[in-house]
Amino acid sequence: LFFRCVCIVGGGPAGFYTAQHLVKTRPDVQVDIYERLPVPFGLVRFGVAPDHPEVKNVMNTFTQTAQHARCSFHGNVSVGKDVTVQELQEAYHAVVLSYGAEGNRTLGVPGEDLAGVHSAKDFVGWYNGLPTNRDLRPDLRCETAVILGQGNVALDVARILLSPVDILKVRDLSLLRPCNNTDITQPALDTLAESSVRRVLIVGRRGPLQLACTIKELREMVNLPGTRPEMEASDFECIAKMLKVLPRPRKRLTELLLKVAVETPEETELERRNSAKRAWGFRFFRSPVEILPSDDLTRAAGIRLAVNRLEGEGEDVWAVTTGEVEDVECGLVISSIGYKSLPIDPAVPFDPRKHIIPNTMGRVQKCAGLYCSGWVKRGPTGVIATTMNDSFDTARTLLHDMDEGTLDISTVKPGSAGVTTILEKRGVKPVLFSDWEKIDSEESKRGEARGKPREKLLDVGEMLKVAWT
Numbered sequence: 001l002f003f004r005c006v007c008i009v010g011g012g013p014a015g016f017y018t019a020q021h022l023v024k025t026r027p028d029v030q031v032d033i034y035e036r037l038p039v040p041f042g043l044v045r046f047g048v049a050p051d052h053p054e055v056k057n058v059m060n061t062f063t064q065t066a067q068h069a070r071c072s073f074h075g076n077v078s079v080g081k082d083v084t085v086q087e088l089q090e091a092y093h094a095v096v097l098s099y100g101a102e103g104n105r106t107l108g109v110p111g112e113d114l115a116g117v118h119s120a121k122d123f124v125g126w127y128n129g130l131p132t133n134r135d136l137r138p139d140l141r142c143e144t145a146v147i148l149g150q151g152n153v154a155l156d157v158a159r160i161l162l163s164p165v166d167i168l169k170v171r172d173l174s175l176l177r178p179c180n181n182t183d184i185t186q187p188a189l190d191t192l193a194e195s196s197v198r199r200v201l202i203v204g205r206r207g208p209l210q211l212a213c214t215i216k217e218l219r220e221m222v223n224l225p226g227t228r229p230e231m232e233a234s235d236f237e238c239i240a241k242m243l244k245v246l247p248r249p250r251k252r253l254t255e256l257l258l259k260v261a262v263e264t265p266e267e268t269e270l271e272r273r274n275s276a277k278r279a280w281g282f283r284f285f286r287s288p289v290e291i292l293p294s295d296d297l298t299r300a301a302g303i304r305l306a307v308n309r310l311e312g313e314g315e316d317v318w319a320v321t322t323g324e325v326e327d328v329e330c331g332l333v334i335s336s337i338g339y340k341s342l343p344i345d346p347a348v349p350f351d352p353r354k355h356i357i358p359n360t361m362g363r364v365q366k367c368a369g370l371y372c373s374g375w376v377k378r379g380p381t382g383v384i385a386t387t388m389n390d391s392f393d394t395a396r397t398l399l400h401d402m403d404e405g406t407l408d409i410s411t412v413k414p415g416s417a418g419v420t421t422i423l424e425k426r427g428v429k430p431v432l433f434s435d436w437e438k439i440d441s442e443e444s445k446r447g448e449a450r451g452k453p454r455e456k457l458l459d460v461g462e463m464l465k466v467a468w469t
Contacts, residue, residue: 003030003070004402005415007092009079009344010099011035012042013384014374016062017391018096023070026399031071032092032416034083037131038075038431038463039439040066042100044384045456046130049156050184051168053453058384066433072416075431076464082428083419085345089369091418093409094398097348097357097364097372098391101339101380107148111291112335115139116300120153120336127160127188129456131463134187139299140195142331146303148288149336150204151212152383155221157334158200160184162278164226165193183447183454199230200280201328205287205308205319208239208257209246214383215253221280222260228273230281231261257282285309289325291333302329339380354379362394369407371398435467442466 006022008015011033019031039045041059048055066073079085079099088095104119106112116139125133145161147154160168168184184192204211211218222229240258243251261282265273285308292302307324310317340355349358349365356379357364357372364370373394374387382390401407423430439457446455457463 002028002412003415004028004094004409005092005413006031006094006096006398007088007415007419008033008096008098009085009088010042010097010374010376011037011040011073011075012098012100012374013044013058013062013387014098014100014376014391015042015096016040016065017388018098018373018395019071020061020065021392021395022399023065023068025395026402027070029070030415032419033066033071033073034077034079034088034419034430035073035075036078036099038460038467039436040073040075040433046125046128047153048128049124049160050128050182051159051163053181053183055384073431073433073436074416074419075436076460077423077428077430080345082426083422084347085370086347087422088419091414091416092369093413094369094371094401094407096362096394096398097344097370097376098374099341099344099376101341101355101375103340103342103355104335105338105340107288107291107335107337109288109290111293111300114291114293114300115298116142116331117291117333117335120147120149120157120334121339123157123334124153127184127192129183129185129458131458131460134458138191138332140191140197140332143196144199144201144328144330145197145332145334146328146330147200147202147334147336149212149338150202150282151336152214152217154202154334154336155213155217157336158202158280159221159224160192161195161197161200162224162227162280163192165189167225168192181453183452183456185456185458186450187458197332198278200278201283201330202280203283203286203288203305205285206317207284207310208236208254208261208282209242209250210317211253211257211282213253215249215256218253218256222256224280226276227278227280228276229260230279232281232283233262235282235284236262285319286326287319287321292327300331300333302327303333339375341376341380362397363401429468431464431467438469439463439466 015033022029022031104121122133126136168182286305289306290304291300294301304327306321308319309322311320343350351358359372362371373391443454447453
């Protein structure tokens with residue numbers, strides 16, 4: 001008897017959910033998770049908004065998986081650089097690529113490279129402590145920020161920009177509700193405390209019926225202390241007439257949007273809005289044409305938007321420019337139009353148009369023993385639960401192939417022992433889960449000193465020093 005060795009590339013939700021299903025379902029499977037960073041959990045750590053700690057509770061489940069007798073975590077290993085996918089395939093019966101989407105979709109408009117223009121991925125990484133974004137240093141000395149895109153990430157960014165710092169800054173945990181118990185990084189908190197941003201416009205190319213965020217995210221914006229909504233009433237003409245034919249989730253979202261945008265608020269709400277010093281609003285039927293430069297041509301000073309109209313019916317509507325444009329003065333532009341996966345290794349097929357690994361039910365096309373799960377499998381869409389189901393599906397596919405004999409598990413494979421030998425020769429030292437627990441403990445200790453759940457280490461070198469002492 002011997003273990004069937006499975007390697008998972010990527011220590012985020014897709015990787016951990018895939019591992020969870022494999023070790024729970026088949027007792028002869030040994031799973032090793034390889035992660036480029038010294039720390040696990042991917043977008044749960046670096047993508048989930050700091051004021052959504054309840055969403056991060058899934059890290060407890062991932063920790064249980066990592067501590068399973070037949071699961072091991074190997075951080076600080078960059079697959080495609082420190083070890084090739086082919087070398088992993090030689091060491092394991094199966095390799096699952098679950099490395100997510102680290103690239104940015106670009107706007108493709110003039111001025112995109114000006115100072116003051118950032119991707120939402122980088123901005124979120126900055127306030128969440130992603131080492132590669134620690135030096136972003138966004139300049140928030142402007143009054144108006146424009147966010148391009150209207151999904152949940154766009155609303156996360158808007159909420160962080162407009163939140164009173166006292167909500168993000170926890171000094172006495174006993175005085176604040178648990179949802180205000182945030183792990184936003186101290187450098188981000190210091191920058192936000194000095195921010196001059198008082199108005200955030202959230203721009204989308206289509207209309208209110210195509211708004212991409214969830215009702216939870218919209219409700220949080222509506223209830224954000226110290227802020228008021230500013231909408232264009234003309235954007236909502238005829239929308240109320242459409243409510244009765246909408247599916248229930250879309251109907252509820254649209255009803256809330258209409259209530260905020262066009263209905264006269266009750267007296268208490270009116271008083272709250274009148275006293276608000278910050279404002280936010282959706283701008284529909286708009287697409288970016290150009291980022292307008294400052295007089296010295298070095299940074300963003302505004303954005304030119306094309307005015308759109310919609311063609312088509314129902315869900316199949318698309319935006320068409322009318323020929324009109326409008327300019328909006330702003331000093332900060334954040335592009336939240338989506339992430340994209342990148343190729344990891346020349347030996348792995350990759351669709352450069354869809355930015356995914358071509359696959360059938362998680363089986364990488366024309367590559368026996370190679371699988372994929374998560375965003376690199378289906379594209380960067382959905383919430384954590386979507387990734388969970390997707391990853392379970394890939395795990396089921398892999399186990400089915402084991403059972404049916406289409407995946408060769410007849411020979412003994414060295415697994416992590418073989419990879420460790422390769423890494424040692426190349427001077428690469430993995431961070432084990434027990435090493436990560438030292439980092440976790442240090443971050444919690446530093447957070448406690450500031451009245452926070454944790455103060456994240458922002459430098460990979462410092463992470464490694466803590467892990468190996």
